[in-house]
Amino acid sequence: MGYVKLELRCPRSSPMVSSADPEPLWTLDNLLEELSYLELQLGGCDSSPSPLKNIERKNFSEGKVIGRESKKPFVMCVSEDDVEEFESEDESITTGTRFYLSDDDGSDDEICMAPATSHLMEKKSLEEGILFELEYEHQLMVKDQLRNTLSALELSQKNEIEKSSIAMQRLEKYAEARREMDRRLDKQYQRRIAEVLDTHLSIIQRDHEQRSQIEERRIRDDAAVEEAKRKEKALVDERLHQEQARAEAEARLNAIKQIEAQKAALEAEKRAVKEAAEMESRRLKEAAAADAAKTKSESKSTEQKKESYAEIIESPKQGSSNQKKLSSGIRVIASEAALKAEAAHLAIFNEVSEQSRVVPQKEIDRHGRQMYKYIKQIGGTVENVRTKAHALVQLIRDPALPLPVSTLIFANKVVSLSENPTGSFDKGVFACGWVILLVASQVPNVMDLVLAEFHRACIYTIPKHLQASDLSSQTKDYWIMVGYREEDGKIESTSDFLNRVESCVKLYAAMIQTEIDGVEHPHGLKEGWAWLAMFLNHLPANRATAVALEAFLKMAGFALLRRYKSQFMKVLNLISKRFLPALKQRGKAVHDIVAKLEQYLDDKLYLREPVDRHLQGSSLSKFFD
Known part of the structure; x- marks a missing residue:
C-alpha cells in the first residue's frame, strides 16, 4: 500500500515552500475537509469505520470542540509510538495515527483520535525522517526569526513613536520659549519706545518753556526800555512846561497892561454888543417857535432820529477833528477817520435799506427766521462752521429776495446775537467770526453791512463817544443816540446797556482777528490796531468806555x-499810566471795571490765548469748492 502525500495549503503553482504561511490558520471545518479528501484517496482499503466518524458532527458544525472555538488554529502531531514504528525496520506499515488539537498558547488540551485501520503513508527511511525533522526545525527557527523580527520592529516602532513624541514636546517647549522671548522683547521695545517718546516730549516742553522765558524776558526788557524813554521824555516835557509857564507869565503881565489900556474901549463896545445880542435873541425865539411847530406836525421814529443824527455827523462842522458839537448841546468825540468810515458804512446801509422797502415784509421775516436759526446753531467745530456757513450762503443767494436785501438781513441777524447774550455767548463768538469771514468771502458788501450794523448797535465799535454839555442835554433822545433802548416808554438800566456793549465789542474783536488760509480779511487785525489807537487817543475814561476797552483786550x-x-506793550503801558488813573477819578461807580482792567494787566492775561479761539478740527482753507 502506498502513502498519501500531504501538501501545504498554498497555491500549487508556488515555486517555493517558504512562500507559504509557516503557521496557517486552519479551522476545524478545513481539517474535516482534508480528512475527507484523504479517505477518498485511500478508498475502501479498510471496511472498518474510521474513528473520526465516531466524533459528533454536531459539535463540529457548531464550531466548538471541548470548550474551544472553531476559529482557533490547530497543530497536527505524530505520537512517539508512531515515530518508533517508523524507525522499526521489521514492520512494513504503521498501526495507527493520533491527532492533537492545540491552541497557539501551547495548551495541553487534546483530542485523541482512535487508531485508524487505514494507513496514511508508507514507512519512510531514516534519512527521510531526519530530513523531515531538520525541515521542521528549520521551519520553527524561521518562525522564531519572524517573531523576533516582528518584536524588534514593534519595539523599534514604539521607540520611534516615543522619540517623535519627545521631539514634538521639545518643539512645543521651544516654540513656547520663543513666544515668551518674543513677548519679552516686545515689552522691552515698547518700554524703549515709551522712554524715547518721553525724552522727546520732555525736550520739546523744555524748549518751549525756554522760548517762553526768552520771550517774556524780551518783553520785560522792551517794557523797561520804553519806561526809561518815557521817563526821559517826561523830564524833557517838564522842562518845556516850565519854560512855557515862564513865558506865559511874562505874556500875562503884558496882557494885563494892555487890558487896562483897552478897558475904556471895551466898555463902549459892550453897549453895542448888548444891543446886537437883544436883536439876535428875538430872531432866535422866532426861529425856535417855527421849528417847534414843524416838529409837532412830524412823527419820527427812533430809527429816523438815528438817521438824521447820522446826516448831522456826515455834514461838515466847525471845530477840532475829534470833538464835534451837535445843535442840542451834545458833543461828538471821535477821530476824523472813524467818522468818515462810519459815514461810508452807513451810506451803504441806507442804500440797501431803500431797496428793502419794495420787498414784502412777510418774505423778509421768513428769511430772517431761517438765518437766525442757522446762526444760533453755530458751534465750535470745523464741521459745524462748514455746514452753517454753506447754508447761510445758499439762503443769501435765494432768488426770492434781492441779494443786497438778503445780505442786510444776514448782517442784522448775526450782530443781533450780541443784543441778548447768553451764558454760552463767549464760547461761540469765535466760531461766529469764522462764519462772518467765510460768508464775506463769497458774498459782496457783507463786511460793510456787518460793520454798519455794529455801529448802529454800539457806537464804541466806531469808536465814538457822545458827551452832553450839561444835565439838561441828557434827554431821552440823547440816551437813545448813545445806545440805550426804550421799552414801554422807559429807558433801560445802565447795567443792561453795558452788558450789550460788552457783548457787541467781544463779537467785533473776535471777528477782526479771524484768519483763514486762502481767505483775505477785508477788516482784519490791522483795523483792530487802528481802533485801539483811536479809542485811547480820543475817547474819555468813563464806565462805558472802560467796559468796551476791557472786552476788546480780553x-x-x-x-x-x-x-x-x-x-502793544507800549499801549498797555499807556493804559496803565493814563487811562486807569483818569478812570479812578470817577469814584466808586467804576470800581468793578477798574479791578478787571488791573487784573488783566497785573496777571498778564494778554499772554494767555482765549478759550475756543481755535476751532476743533483742521483748517478751513478749502471750505468751498
Missing part, C-alpha cells in the same frame, strides 16, 4: 501781542 489782546509785540 478777546483780541493775545492776537495783538503776537502781531505787534513791543508796540
Whole structure:
C-alpha cells in the first residue's frame, strides 16, 4: 500500500515552500475537509469505520470542540509510538495515527483520535525522517526569526513613536520659549519706545518753556526800555512846561497892561454888543417857535432820529477833528477817520435799506427766521462752521429776495446775537467770526453791512463817544443816540446797556482777528490796531468806555501781542499810566471795571490765548469748492 502525500495549503503553482504561511490558520471545518479528501484517496482499503466518524458532527458544525472555538488554529502531531514504528525496520506499515488539537498558547488540551485501520503513508527511511525533522526545525527557527523580527520592529516602532513624541514636546517647549522671548522683547521695545517718546516730549516742553522765558524776558526788557524813554521824555516835557509857564507869565503881565489900556474901549463896545445880542435873541425865539411847530406836525421814529443824527455827523462842522458839537448841546468825540468810515458804512446801509422797502415784509421775516436759526446753531467745530456757513450762503443767494436785501438781513441777524447774550455767548463768538469771514468771502458788501450794523448797535465799535454839555442835554433822545433802548416808554438800566456793549465789542474783536488760509480779511487785525489807537487817543475814561476797552483786550489782546509785540506793550503801558488813573477819578461807580482792567494787566492775561479761539478740527482753507 502506498502513502498519501500531504501538501501545504498554498497555491500549487508556488515555486517555493517558504512562500507559504509557516503557521496557517486552519479551522476545524478545513481539517474535516482534508480528512475527507484523504479517505477518498485511500478508498475502501479498510471496511472498518474510521474513528473520526465516531466524533459528533454536531459539535463540529457548531464550531466548538471541548470548550474551544472553531476559529482557533490547530497543530497536527505524530505520537512517539508512531515515530518508533517508523524507525522499526521489521514492520512494513504503521498501526495507527493520533491527532492533537492545540491552541497557539501551547495548551495541553487534546483530542485523541482512535487508531485508524487505514494507513496514511508508507514507512519512510531514516534519512527521510531526519530530513523531515531538520525541515521542521528549520521551519520553527524561521518562525522564531519572524517573531523576533516582528518584536524588534514593534519595539523599534514604539521607540520611534516615543522619540517623535519627545521631539514634538521639545518643539512645543521651544516654540513656547520663543513666544515668551518674543513677548519679552516686545515689552522691552515698547518700554524703549515709551522712554524715547518721553525724552522727546520732555525736550520739546523744555524748549518751549525756554522760548517762553526768552520771550517774556524780551518783553520785560522792551517794557523797561520804553519806561526809561518815557521817563526821559517826561523830564524833557517838564522842562518845556516850565519854560512855557515862564513865558506865559511874562505874556500875562503884558496882557494885563494892555487890558487896562483897552478897558475904556471895551466898555463902549459892550453897549453895542448888548444891543446886537437883544436883536439876535428875538430872531432866535422866532426861529425856535417855527421849528417847534414843524416838529409837532412830524412823527419820527427812533430809527429816523438815528438817521438824521447820522446826516448831522456826515455834514461838515466847525471845530477840532475829534470833538464835534451837535445843535442840542451834545458833543461828538471821535477821530476824523472813524467818522468818515462810519459815514461810508452807513451810506451803504441806507442804500440797501431803500431797496428793502419794495420787498414784502412777510418774505423778509421768513428769511430772517431761517438765518437766525442757522446762526444760533453755530458751534465750535470745523464741521459745524462748514455746514452753517454753506447754508447761510445758499439762503443769501435765494432768488426770492434781492441779494443786497438778503445780505442786510444776514448782517442784522448775526450782530443781533450780541443784543441778548447768553451764558454760552463767549464760547461761540469765535466760531461766529469764522462764519462772518467765510460768508464775506463769497458774498459782496457783507463786511460793510456787518460793520454798519455794529455801529448802529454800539457806537464804541466806531469808536465814538457822545458827551452832553450839561444835565439838561441828557434827554431821552440823547440816551437813545448813545445806545440805550426804550421799552414801554422807559429807558433801560445802565447795567443792561453795558452788558450789550460788552457783548457787541467781544463779537467785533473776535471777528477782526479771524484768519483763514486762502481767505483775505477785508477788516482784519490791522483795523483792530487802528481802533485801539483811536479809542485811547480820543475817547474819555468813563464806565462805558472802560467796559468796551476791557472786552476788546480780553478777546483780541493775545492776537495783538503776537502781531505787534513791543508796540502793544507800549499801549498797555499807556493804559496803565493814563487811562486807569483818569478812570479812578470817577469814584466808586467804576470800581468793578477798574479791578478787571488791573487784573488783566497785573496777571498778564494778554499772554494767555482765549478759550475756543481755535476751532476743533483742521483748517478751513478749502471750505468751498
